[in-house]
Amino acid sequence: MPYVKPNTFADGQTLDASDIKGNDEALKDYANEGIDRGDFDNNLMGTEEIQLGDYQPITNEYTFATGIATGLSVGRQETDRSYWTNTVKKQRLQDNTLKVWQSNYHTSPTLILEEGADVLITYGGSVPSFANEVSATGFWDSQIKLGYRKNSSDLLTFVEQTRSYAFEEALMTSAGPSGVKNPFGLTGKPSSAGDESPEIKFGLRRWIGWTAILTLPAGTYKFSYYINPKTEEGAFTARTFKAEVFYN
């Protein structure tokens, strides 16, 4: 409610210091957190009143009073890829519980949420993998998903709603899958296709895309898209990546 002066002066009245002090005290109280929403006029705000958005060119991040947005869109240049080479023994590449997670640096914003927020992350990219020196007889499935750390010392929290798979161009001498996942459906590979046929390779190189919806409390988060590679060497990329923060 608006300021109300506690004391009214009248002509001829002896001026009392406490009356003036009382009026000033009430005004001080009003100015110090006594202003509420009802005191503001309609059409109060011009755009100049709203905090100016901030752009960080290094991280390509926009920060506004209402939220944050960051992202990228890159071509298919090889320099835009994240490469990996495995450092484990070849036999372990067949281990489906391998805890090796390769980050894609193009998808690694640090978001500082000043308030609890809904975070929307959209990704699109492809994961070409190179020949595995292991003579695999199936389709090695590399699992790919979004992960984040709230604090730098935390372990990764994976976002299962982004779970995706990429497959190796392995020697396919058997219709049955050796990995956990079989990209060729219930019946294995098409029998007319040779092991190294172009259409097999084309079928293995897929576009992977998803949108993740997260509701997170205030804090600092480091996001990235991770792959659990089952190949000795490979690469993946982010053709498009976008993170949006909606304060709720």
Add this chain to the structure above:
Amino acid sequence: MAIVKNNFFEDGDVPTAAELNQPYDDAATATATLGQENVADNWITIKHIDTTPVGVFNKLFSFVYSGTSEFSTNSTSYVTIDSTGANPSEVILGYQPEQQEVYRVECSGLVTNINAEQTYDSTAGPPNGDRNYYAFRLLLTYDDGAGPLTLNLGEWGYSFTTMAGGTSRYWTSSNGLPKETGVPLGFQTFQFSKVFKHNGATGSRTFTKIELQSKVNYNGNTLKVSRNNIVVVRATR
């Protein structure tokens, strides 16, 4: 509102009551309608935005299924995806939009272990036809006061295999030898989005929900979907 003014007195002046009251009365009047004259530039930050009862600038509605259970269908008409049998893929909205409100809907998911028996890929009639395809759609249910109605927000088509063209191409697991086959596309992600605007009058319509649905073009083929999600961004004014 006006800016609060003050009176200046010289030594020996005898102020009138009106002069003494004036700054306080001005403050009382002014503080009833604080306006642009009273606030500083750039004063509004995220700390000043009231978040009750709903988000001031945008409101998100979402559905997320992140498990590994598979929804399976060979229906040639659209059915709502329901990966666990008790958790249909739908976003509950339940509000009346304002006129000209703009919405963004995004959706993604994972197609898993498909089973495609026939993947003819032409417009020629049976036994050929476009049997290689399956599709998703986002269906809005709304109510104008006379019961639920639906609006198709969009359809997005995919194929079971990589093959394209021809009237005799097919890949089969049970109907003899395959020829000119394409590569089946299991464990494939899908992802699409849609922007739409409500042109009706404010308060005239209730948005109920948006469902993610799927169908196949041939009932001999089976589509399976595991994780999937939908998000609706309501840009409020």
